[in-house]
Amino acid sequence: MEVTNVFGFVILVHIFIYCFDRYMKRNNSQRYKNFLSMTPIQIHFMSLRWTTSLFNKIINNWTTREKNKLCWWYSLGTMVTVLLCIPSLILLASTAVVSFENLRQHENHEAILQPVVPGVNLPSTDLPYYLITLLVCTVVHEIGHALAAVSEQIPLISFGLIVWLIVPAAFVELPTKDVTSLSPWKQLKIYCAGVWHNIVLSIVAFLIVVSLPILLMPLFQTGVGVSVLNLDGYAIGGYHDFQIGDQLIGVNGCRVTEDNSWKQCLAAVLHASSSGFCVNNAYLVGVAANDQLGCCNNSELSQSHLCFISSSDVISHHYCLRAREVSELSTAWCSNHKDCSNNQSCLRPLFQSELENETDSARLILIQRKNAASIIFVGHPDELYRSVSVSNYVPRTFIGPKYVNVIYHLMWYLFSFSAGLAVLNVVPCIFMDGQHIVGALTEMVFKGCESVSMKRQAQRALIFSGTSLVIVNIAFSLLSMVL
Numbered sequence: 400m401e402v403t404n405v406f407g408f409v410i411l412v413h414i415f416i417y418c419f420d421r422y423m424k425r426n427n428s429q430r431y432k433n434f435l436s437m438t439p440i441q442i443h444f445m446s447l448r449w450t451t452s453l454f455n456k457i458i459n460n461w462t463t464r465e466k467n468k469l470c471w472w473y474s475l476g477t478m479v480t481v482l483l484c485i486p487s488l489i490l491l492a493s494t495a496v497v498s499f500e501n502l503r504q505h506e507n508h509e510a511i512l513q514p515v516v517p518g519v520n521l522p523s524t525d526l527p528y529y530l531i532t533l534l535v536c537t538v539v540h541e542i543g544h545a546l547a548a549v550s551e552q553i554p555l556i557s558f559g560l561i562v563w564l565i566v567p568a569a570f571v572e573l574p575t576k577d578v579t580s581l582s583p584w585k586q587l588k589i590y591c592a593g594v595w596h597n598i599v600l601s602i603v604a605f606l607i608v609v610s611l612p613i614l615l616m617p618l619f620q621t622g623v624g625v626s627v628l629n630l631d632g633y634a635i636g637g638y639h640d641f642q643i644g645d646q647l648i649g650v651n652g653c654r655v656t657e658d659n660s661w662k663q664c665l666a667a668v669l670h671a672s673s674s675g676f677c678v679n680n681a682y683l684v685g686v687a688a689n690d691q692l693g694c695c696n697n698s699e700l701s702q703s704h705l706c707f708i709s710s711s712d713v714i715s716h717h718y719c720l721r722a723r724e725v726s727e728l729s730t731a732w733c734s735n736h737k738d739c740s741n742n743q744s745c746l747r748p749l750f751q752s753e754l755e756n757e758t759d760s761a762r763l764i765l766i767q768r769k770n771a772a773s774i775i776f777v778g779h780p781d782e783l784y785r786s787v788s789v790s791n792y793v794p795r796t797f798i799g800p801k802y803v804n805v806i807y808h809l810m811w812y813l814f815s816f817s818a819g820l821a822v823l824n825v826v827p828c829i830f831m832d833g834q835h836i837v838g839a840l841t842e843m844v845f846k847g848c849e850s851v852s853m854k855r856q857a858q859r860a861l862i863f864s865g866t867s868l869v870i871v872n873i874a875f876s877l878l879s880m881v882l
Contacts, residue, residue: 405526409565413445450559450572462549469550473588476543476595480825481587481840483594484833487822491868498875514876515816525808530567532812534560536597536820537569543596545571547589553577583842590835597821604813611807612792619792619800624648624769625661626800629788641774646793649767652732657791665780668762675707675747676729677739683709683746686718705763705777707746718746722775726765750777827865837861 420442423431441448462469515521521529545555548571556572578589612621627645649655651674653664668674705722708715725746731738733745748763764783766774776783791807792800827837837858845854 405523406564410445413564416442416447417444446561446563448559448561450557452555452557454558455555458545458549458555462546466550469546473547473550473592473595476598477584477588477591479598480591480594480836483598483821483825484827484836487825488865488868490822491826491872495868495871495875498872498879501879502875514873525812528808528812530565531809532816534567534569535813536600536817537567539596539600539817540593540820540824541569541571543592543594544573544589547592548573548578551581551585551589553581553589583839583846587836587839587843590832590839593832594821594824594836597817597824601814601817601821604810604817607810608807608814611803611810615792615803618795618798619803620795621791621793622656623793624655625658625789625791626793627787628790628800628804630786641787644794644799645771646769647766647789648769651765655767658789661789662784665764665784668764669780674763675733675735675745676725677731677733677743678725678728678746679730680742680744682728683716683718683744686720706749708749709744709746717749720746722748722763722777726773726775748777823869826869827861828869829862829866831869833865834862837865 439450441450515529541558545558549555553573554577556574558571559569561568561570573589578586581589612619624646627641627643627647630641630643647655647661650661650664651668653660653667655661655664704719705725707718707720707725709718729746730740730743733739734747736743736745739745750761761778762780764776764778764780766776766783768774790800790804792803794800824832825836827833841854841858841861845857
């Protein structure tokens with residue numbers, strides 16, 4: 400199902416729930432009131448909010464037992480978070496410059512930080528990872544605030560979840576007056592706790608990603624090709640076609656070791672001129688050559704044969720041959736006769752689009768498999784990349800890499816999103832943790848200073864600069880997606 404269809408369905412569901420809620424409340428339904436009293440759910444337009452205090456006692460008891468450890472833990476986290484402030488601002492500034500240059504020069508250099516929009520720069524198949532990651536990152540973030548606050552004798556009011564459209568997030572409610580009555584250092588520990596937890600989560604996720612090949616070495620091997628994971632988008636059948644579990648080791652002579660090299664090899668085929676095959680002249684002698692032959696004119700023979708051209712400085716010949724037979728007899732790849740030996744000719748596939756002088760020509764792609772015949776694919780490399788899902792983990796046993804791939808993707812998303820949230824939250828931006836962090840920091844820096852206006856001006860200047868950087872980055876990134 401397309402992302403637009405999913406969002407459309409979700410919007411209709413939200414509208415139905417909201418209208419149903421308004422209708423039942425307007426009619427004073429007693430059953431509905433009883434349901435709402437038992438289920439602490441608040442229904443708003445396009446969002447659902449759930450709060451609970453069930454975890455308060457558990458958090459309070461555990462925090463009391465581990466108070467000394469938590470004090471040390473959040474003191475360390477506060478120092479790390481504060482040190483991250485300036486690098487985060489530099490990173491946002493450099494990202495804004497890269498995005499601006501992309502817009503000005505109509506280029507597409509990837510920035511380190513960029514907004515993720517499902518269906519635009521996020522594949523629809525990755526939507527579950529996106530939602531799970533957002534939920535985990537925000538839950539871990541808010542637990543940090545809750546534990547740090549309780550360790551400083553601030554009572555926890557409630558913990559909750561909010562779903563806006565389909566995007567989930569967590570939150571905690573703390574008594575604002577109690578927090579602001581603390582010393583600036585203690586306030587800073589509470590404000591930095593969420594960012595600190597996101598930093599730790601991203602480090603843990605990254606270590607899992609890096610260590611997966613080592614941990615799974617008895618069951619899987621890496622660096623020896625890619626394993627076909629999914630063929631949901633692949634519609635071409637046949638005895639020599641892709642099979643789930645195939646180990647792919649090459650594309651048109653380009654060696655494949657992992658998914659990045661798989662992508663690079665397909666890109667090389669796309670940007671390169673049509674590759675040919677060095678075939679012995681003795682083979683071609685026994686084949687009738689004719690400019691008007693069979694499959695080169697899109698006849699019935701083109702269903703089983705492919706048109707090849709053998710051109711020299713003097714004359715060109717067209718041949719109607721079976722692609723697999725040519726590929727098996729070939730001794731090397733070529734672009735012209737000079738790439739082959741003296742007793743060989745270079746046969747290049749000639750497609751109907753080229754015969755009709757169309758620029759969007761297909762490619763003959765030979766995908767090498769280990770312990771199996773090569774796959775011959777006629778079409779566009781992009782179709783292969785989009786429709787054949789591969790994994791870096793090649794099985795040593797009957798156990799496939801499906802679940803390993805799920806873990807890998809989830810950990811990579813957790814690393815990326817958690818690190819990104821840490822950077823954004825530490826920036827002095829309005830409505831973010833950075834706004835409160837700057838407030839506590841200025842209180843500490845200007846402690847003993849009688850000029851309140853100087854303190855406020857410093858806070859406003861920092862918050863304005865941080866907010867401007869965030870807005871500019873979001874605006875440039877969204878414009879680069881649209882244009």
